[in-house]
Amino acid sequence: MTDRSAVDTIRGYFYQFDLSILSVLKLASLDDSIEIECTEDIDIRTATDITATQCKYFAKTEYNHSVIKDAVKHMVSHFKESLTGTKPKVSYSIKGHYASGQEKLDCDIDVDFLKKHFLTFSEGKGTTKVTRYHHTELGLSDADLGEFLKRFTIDIRAKEFDEQYREILGAIQSIFKSTPFSAEYFYYNNALAVIRDLSIKVTPMDRTITKKEFLERINTSTILFNEWFVEKKGKKEHLAALRKEYFTEFNVSPHERFFLVEVQADSYMRSDLKDIFFELSKKWAKLSSREPSPFCPYIHVHGIPDDELLALKRELSAEGFKLIDGHDFQAADFSHQSITQQATHGNGIKIKILNTLSNVEQTLNWITKTRRIYQFHFGNSYFDYDKPAVKHVKIQVAQLSDVKSII
Structure with a gap:
């Protein structure tokens, strides 16, 4: 991996961690929770709903449907299992930031668009090339796909890296009535450590945290030497x-x-x-x-x-x-x-x-x-x-x- 690609990869990790922090800060109830890397990168659980969110950060890449095709296929597979009762019923969300190409998705995603651009793919080359249809292999009807789309949202104009970071610090200042320095070096620093710690836990239960517990854990009076925070700064x-x-x-x-x-x-x-x-x-x-x-x-x-x-x-x-x-x-x-x-x-x-x-x-x-x-x-x-x-x-x-x- 080149130095440039390594930096881009690290920024991608930070972007996902920051989205997790922002997601928990925005929860309406103290009893609502997020789950880190469960069904998707972030699962947001409220009293009435679960939303599985996948995060994509490609600040130097043009958007193409192929970039998120695998993510959509994975979500449709999960949706199929939810219909059979083997997986819970959830909503699905993709958030992405790209350098350009967002106009390619400036339309309503209907069933035909979903099948053509996200669920149809090819394998092999030349005479061995085969076109496959993910929805057909899963046995999903157009009605089923229509139901999936009711649960599915996509935002490929998600905030840029620094813009999202500023939004986090603003939210922290509002919640804790803190100074800009305290928001960054106390609360955000601690928040990054909490999210990082959750992400490496083995079981989904251990990767879950309520808004109340999250705010309590980041509200400390010590400036931690968090290697992720220091790497970022x-x-x-x-x-x-x-x-x-x-x-x-x-x-x-x-x-x-x-x-x-x-x-x-x-x-x-x-x-x-x-x-x-x-x-x-x-x-x-x-x-x-x-x-x-x-x-x-x-x-x-x-x-x-x-x-x-x-x-x-x-x-x-x-x-x-x-x-x-x-x-x-x-x-x-x-x-x-x-x-x-x-x-x-x-x-x-x-x-x-x-x-x-x-x-x-x-x-x-x-x-x-x-x-x-x-x-x-x-x-x-x-x-x-x-x-x-x-x-x-x-x-x-x-x-x-x-x-x-x-x-």
Whole structure:
């Protein structure tokens, strides 16, 4: 597969996932549901009806009847089984986006049109060429095909990729009363993960979700590192958008900022973590003698062994990078009064290290000034501090270097 065709294929997958998301968002009742890749790509189930929808996205291809012929034949086969009672009675829908050729279907599809363009096909070549009639082989009469057409709708002028995406984000903003950023990076990101997860389940029951359950599952406070979302946005753009939203301030206010950073033993390098310490101090500390309210950030490193944290502190101190950790002398208990002492130009404190999550919580509880928590995690988040007065941003990352790119 060429790079261009691979990109087109990936966009086709995203288009189908997005149509699934849009379909569930548009359900009239919270109890209505969609089924992913059951009878067709998407089955929409309401209290009174089931609609099996197949999705086609060919942004660079001209529409021809042959492009959807197999899909129509499959639907007619299912219709035949519904007549015999072996399959449920459903409605059928095809949605497609094409570069051109839509005028070829600017007519009413009657039984003769259905048979000629969608149900008649050839096999073999030359003298062995045989014309076959799908409806005849299924034993369907013209009356039966007329009944099928009552259940069948087709839209080959479906929305373009970006247009459909904008419609999804608009629907999300309306439902959750969210900002454009939250609609995309929280709700849509989570929605994409939910649909992807459903699509790989084995049984139809496990690939079914109601609108109520869907909205509950995407309404989380964590920005997930969903590889499908990152693939769609591009990793560089993804990290840049997070930096712009949370870590770009023209005039940095003297808030108490807590950065919680996770490390993993199999990929940990001290130099990477040191770079984050230096970057945090450079950007989020103000220690000038002219600063009326000097300050510096707090940091907790989650998952780091005690001996490695101690070695890191020694190395930073030896390099003249002054830090405190709330322990005033050997074997002293942690003191929130000590850790919250003001960093100034005179004392040169560049960063405040919180050794444990308990230290983090104690310090947060002690401080009365404006507080901000920025938690970076690989798997599940590891710290909860749900107080309305404290902004708590949770960002899932793929590797430690992503943190530096974001902050």
